[in-house]
Amino acid sequence: MRVFTDSRIEKAERELLAADKPRISVGLATCGISVGGDRVFEEFKRLIEEKGYDVSLKKTGCIGFCKEEPLVNVKLPGKAILVLHRVTPEDVPEILQKVESGDDSFNKVLFQIDVWDHKTVPPISYGQPYEGIKRWQEIDFFKYQEKLVLRNAGIIDPESIEEYLAVGGYRALAKALNMSPEEVIEEVKISGLRGRGGAGFPTGLKWEFTRKEKSDKKYVICNADEGDPGAYMNRNEMESDPHSLIEGMIIGAYAVGADEGIIYVRAEYPLAVERLQRAVEEAREWGFLGKNILGSDFSFDIKIVKGAGAFVCGEETALIASIEGRIGRPRPRPPFPAQRGLWGKPTNINNVETWMNIPLIILKGGEWFKQFGSESNSGTKVFSLVGKVNNVGLVEVELGTPLSRIVFDIGKGAPGGKKIKAVQTGGPSGGCIPEWLFDTPVDYVNLAKLGSIMGSGGIVVMDEDTCMVDTARYFLDFTVDESCGKCVPCREGLKRMLDILDDITKGRGKKEDISLLKELASTVKVTSLCGLGQTAPNPVITTLKYFEDEYIEHVVRKRCPAKVCVELIEYEIDEEACTGCGMCARRCPVSAITGEIGKSFSIDKDKCIKCGTCLDVCKFNAVKKVSRGLEDG
Amino acid sequence: MGRRVKVTIDGKVFSAEEGESLLAVALRNGIDIPHLCYEECLEPYGSCRLCIVEVVEGFKKGITTSCTLGCVDGLKVLTNTPEIEKHRKVLFELYLAQAPNSEKLKKLAEKFGVYSTRFKEKNLKNDPLNGKCVMCGLCVRVCNDVLGVGAINFIGRGYRATVNVPYFEESDVCKGCKACVEVCPVDAIDYSDVGDKRVMISWSNTKVDLIKCSVCGRYFSPLPVFGSVSKKLSEYGVVCDVCPDCRKRLIAKNMTSSGGYNSYA
Structure with missing residues (x-):
């Protein structure tokens, strides 16, 4: 096809390979920007202009190692890509000088990329590897990962359709247009791809439902209303590789017979919105969107709609209501959106990550895709690994990977050598999985067995200093706030559950509270209208299942074993350890600490507001946090 | 069919x-x-x-x-089934705590064996709906989906959600038709006809003019409702500015005097 021989693509390919001049690209997804990546980029730009360096400066997305941001890729002609970490604007002059002089002894090198498999083209050799520097796949963080969805993230410039095309972009679309819609759907069915939004419904089947509906008008929607606390997979995917999403949607639209697509993305993701907007316009200019795409008789275009920040609008019927300008409240299904969706027309809704898998499935085939993952859980899943874990970041692993691999091998356990207690998967709709079940393979089936869900892919790691009752309370506080208020179990029931948890964490819990909590949780789960209410009790149910002893400690002994619940803890000064320096007394905001310099100090428990400042400032570990509870004191 | x-x-x-x-x-x-x-x-x-x-x-x-x-x-x-009864009991309890002042709700709950709630009554000070609303949404849906008026809607989210007129300010679109009052299953919505005005008390005292019966002089219909109804009915030659009682009398009179009924039908 003529479009794929455009000279601009060849130029982009040369730029990617730094064939003519060195290339520097700064990781500028929101994660990189938040730790100063934008300032690093500006400094590069300023100096390159000022000194007239012959270097091409690019933006790139996030390669996933968020802990090490800002990341900068430095590529000298003929050589591998060097990834520098924790780069500051102060590092920039030296980096540029070395690039200019061809000196490759950079500081802060984290790893190198000599060969990268974008999957859509044969693996690209980026250049000669350096000696003595670890390849990316030799780093523990990447060793166990399989990058299908994040195939281009952190390598190409997300603001350049030419670079996407240079690594095999839009070839899947060209291939799909030469297939019949039924053949496209069949390929997706063979792949076994399941919806990545959380529920895991087979994507091919969903497409077929919409395909079979007879209507003059159909829609496809991308659900990018990611809202779980601690989850940011979709944000990074859109910011790092927006064209993969768009290509997936065009193929889907062709398959189900839609001529209009909508990306529903939350307004809190301004950079994703900006990059998507730009990508849509580029795709339109290149003829991948609009009338008669690539000379076929298929026409399709995409519009971006910004969500106003309601978590419940991630539920598909509420999402549709929101696009139509109505209150974001779910309605009962059936009718499913495939039958009656946006403006009453058949509509196919998929999550960002689902769409991004599509080009690969079409280009390489469903059978190829099935080699990744486990039985009836094919492919990979991107997780945002956050919380009390050393290697915070975006991790893409094959489905069926055990939790221990993600938390310990990739995440490298908890900081400070603390013991890991549990993880929460699936955000506020998921459940807590205790450490002794970490050999569980992470897939739709096995997580459900444990009372959790895959959800959109958040993994929050909790260590021994985490109180499980408080954790349940935290997630419930979120869902209570985000409940739309339509049906009574979710609206009133969740609030009552939160009240009980509040009582328990404040030492006002009664024994019968635990059974009432269980009863409420069961009713809310069974009788709620939509997925939000049906899953919101999960954190409570699973913590009660695996950590009931902690609840009992709170209720019976008025003790918080993890020493988190403020009302149940006290601060004390160990006379033996206290050197009498008086630092704690000086810093105490309520003058609760008294004593004699050189001797020892003590805390007046009636005055103490338990802010913890004394504990933070004591250099001799003399201040102790205790939760004695009833029996001891 | x-x-x-x-x-x-x-x-x-x-x-x-x-x-x-x-x-x-x-x-x-x-x-x-x-x-x-x-x-x-x-x-x-x-x-x-x-x-x-x-x-x-x-x-x-x-x-x-x-x-x-x-x-x-x-x-x-x-x-x-026992499972349904168990869940329904909890749901009724939640309702009883949410709308502690509704007698109709209490009766319904009692009919299904629920006489009290284990939950604290919701704090409903200054609630325009008198601590009776169960958020079923019937009033909102009648006003919006059936009548196409849209004077009231849901406000807020979750357990803070309530139903009222925008910004709790007197509505300039409410027609005073009372459909919301009629459809409410728990008698939560207050209104009152005072002189030539209907006051929708629960809807921030929204006032609507009433129209007089041309025969007996009683105020009987909100003017905005009369406006739209009479426009439709006048096409059929029906005289509308007569209250239901007087209309009955007029029809009876016509039937006895002329042996049939052809006007005010």
Whole structure:
């Protein structure tokens, strides 16, 4: 096809390979920007202009190692890509000088990329590897990962359709247009791809439902209303590789017979919105969107709609209501959106990550895709690994990977050598999985067995200093706030559950509270209208299942074993350890600490507001946090 | 008429129209299933959750709301399993704490064996709906979906959600038709006719002019309602500015004097 021989693509390919001049690209997804990546980029730009360096400066997305941001890729002609970490604007002059002089002894090198498999083209050799520097796949963080969805993230410039095309972009679309819609759907069915939004419904089947509906008008929607606390997979995917999403949607639209697509993305993701907007316009200019795409008789275009920040609008019927300008409240299904969706027309809704898998499935085939993952859980899943874990970041692993691999091998356990207690998967709709079940393979089936869900892919790691009752309370506080208020179990029931948890964490819990909590949780789960209410009790149910002893400690002994619940803890000064320096007394905001310099100090428990400042400032570990509870004191 | 199908409720077989709400079939046949948000003139909404039944044979087995359950041939449900009673009891308790002042709600709960709640009564100081509203949404849906007026809607989210006029300011679109009052299952909405004005007390005292009966002089209909109704009816030559009582009298008079009825019909 003529479009794929455009000279601009060849130029982009040369730029990617730094064939003519060195290339520097700064990781500028929101994660990189938040730790100063934008300032690093500006400094590069300023100096390159000022000194007239012959270097091409690019933006790139996030390669996933968020802990090490800002990341900068430095590529000298003929050589591998060097990834520098924790780069500051102060590092920039030296980096540029070395690039200019061809000196490759950079500081802060984290790893190198000599060969990268974008999957859509044969693996690209980026250049000669350096000696003595670890390849990316030799780093523990990447060793166990399989990058299908994040195939281009952190390598190409997300603001350049030419670079996407240079690594095999839009070839899947060209291939799909030469297939019949039924053949496209069949390929997706063979792949076994399941919806990545959380529920895991087979994507091919969903497409077929919409395909079979007879209507003059159909829609496809991308659900990018990611809202779980601690989850940011979709944000990074859109910011790092927006064209993969768009290509997936065009193929889907062709398959189900839609001529209009909508990306529903939350307004809190301004950079994703900006990059998507730009990508849509580029795709339109290149003829991948609009009338008669690539000379076929298929026409399709995409519009971006910004969500106003309601978590419940991630539920598909509420999402549709929101696009139509109505209150974001779910309605009962059936009718499913495939039958009656946006403006009453058949509509196919998929999550960002689902769409991004599509080009690969079409280009390489469903059978190829099935080699990744486990039985009836094919492919990979991107997780945002956050919380009390050393290697915070975006991790893409094959489905069926055990939790221990993600938390310990990739995440490298908890900081400070603390013991890991549990993880929460699936955000506020998921459940807590205790450490002794970490050999569980992470897939739709096995997580459900444990009372959790895959959800959109958040993994929050909790260590021994985490109180499980408080954790349940935290997630419930979120869902209570985000409940739309339509049906009574979710609206009133969740609030009552939160009240009980509040009582328990404040030492006002009664024994019968635990059974009432269980009863409420069961009713809310069974009788709620939509997925939000049906899953919101999960954190409570699973913590009660695996950590009931902690609840009992709170209720019976008025003790918080993890020493988190403020009302149940006290601060004390160990006379033996206290050197009498008086630092704690000086810093105490309520003058609760008294004593004699050189001797020892003590805390007046009636005055103490338990802010913890004394504990933070004591250099001799003399201040102790205790939760004695009833029996001891 | 759609296809006729057979559905089984608690072991008894009933005839139904394919796709119609199972709750409608049950109520029609004297099977009492509690409900607050169901109303025949509106699409099933599924918010009150009280009409849960257990599907033992059908599209998807398990507990679901009967109002939103479409009848298909061979559908079998149970309305009173221990599981349903357990959940329904909790739901009623939640309602009793949410709307502690509604007598109608208390009666409904008692009918299904729930006499008290384990939950603290919600703090409903200065509630325009008198601590009676159960958020079934019938008033909102009648006002918006049936009448197309849109004077009231949901405000806020979650347990803070309530129903009222925008910004709790007197509405300039409310027609004072009282459809919201009529449809409310718990008598939560207050209004009062004072002189030539109807005051929708719960809707921030929205005032609507009333029109006088041209015969007896009594105020009987809100002016905005009269306006739209009389426009339609005048095309048929019907005189509208007469109150229902006087109209009855006039019709009777006409029938006796002329031996038939042809005016004020």
